Amino acid sequence: MTDTTSGLPGPEPLLSARGLRKAYGSTPALDGAGFTVDAGEIVAVMGPSGSGKSTLLHCLAGIVKPDEGTVRYAGRELSALGDAERSALRREEFGFVFQFGQLVPELTCLENVALPLRLAGARRRDAERRAAAWLERLEVTDSGPKRPGEISGGQGQRVAVARALVGEPRVVFADEPTGALDSLNGERVMRLLSAAARETRAAVVLVTHEARVAAYSDREIVVRDGRTTADLTAGAL
């Protein structure tokens, strides 16, 4: 499907949003935000706490339905999809990394990483073989047989990145992935996440308030009061 609304030549971005509005009760979280990311591109979403960064990420990932505006992914409009289709999209084509608390505490780290593949129907041996390769890539092979409670925060985040990438998603959504880590561990997570995303040509939507984390991106957008930079700077001077 081609983009008939912009009239611009060239391929449609992999994921785009336009005119997003979302309010929680009487509190507006997004007020006309827009966004685009191409395949293989890393875009940082910056802005102060409460500016609407995470709501934007949730709308882009189809977790939250905007009150107004559209989100398009690979030529399809997310609002036109049913709940089951949206869940399938999130499971099969998107990967998620959050600040913490995303690993299942009862499973070993290897089983955690294999989980998305198992849910998609892969056999246990095949899923765990692929999971082990991702743990190695993220330099946490030793964590494989351990449970999340037995490893450090930095190791846990690298296991979480492995889990987000194991299904080779086309888009990785990372919400403050280094927020709970010290500088050195945060750098390591970002170095490995960005390298793996570039190798697999996954797009990354990286929500962060830290400039040193945003510096791993290809470009940044800033969210302020629910609006995004393009709207903020146009003709402002």
Next chain:
Amino acid sequence: MSIGHTLLGLLEAGPSHGYDLKREFDARFGQDRPLHYGQVYSTMARLLKHGLVEVEGVEPGEGPERKRYAITDAGLTDVAQWLRTPEKPEPYLQNTLYTKVVIALLTHRSAEAILDAQRSEHLRLMRELTRRKTEGDLVDQLICDHALFHLEADLRWLELTAARLDQLRTAVVVA
């Protein structure tokens, strides 16, 4: 910090004498280093020569004649251009950035746009350093990290200022 551009920015609010300009500059920006009279007059002579200001009137007094300066159209363009151009990212930029933000508020321009342009310029350099660091050895990493932490400190100041612009606008306009 560019004294010439700052004085021009102050003149944008209305014509003024050199002495009053110095006093306003010192009150707003000269906390540590007030301007010398010589600096003001040499700067005004340079601005005059380049057509960025003009002498609107001369008032004879007991001492030397008092010239009243006004900004020209070329001067207005020059201030706009200065405010629009982000500074080269380097440590200890706060003075210049602070000055630009205050002048933007005084002249009813968008201070947010200045901060946004500067953030983008800082991040451009931070990306370059991050790339060098990722591809380099430990020495490269340590050298790049030093620069990255300084640039990050600038950016944190910038975000804090962006969050306090409404307060600053009130303070600046009342001052």
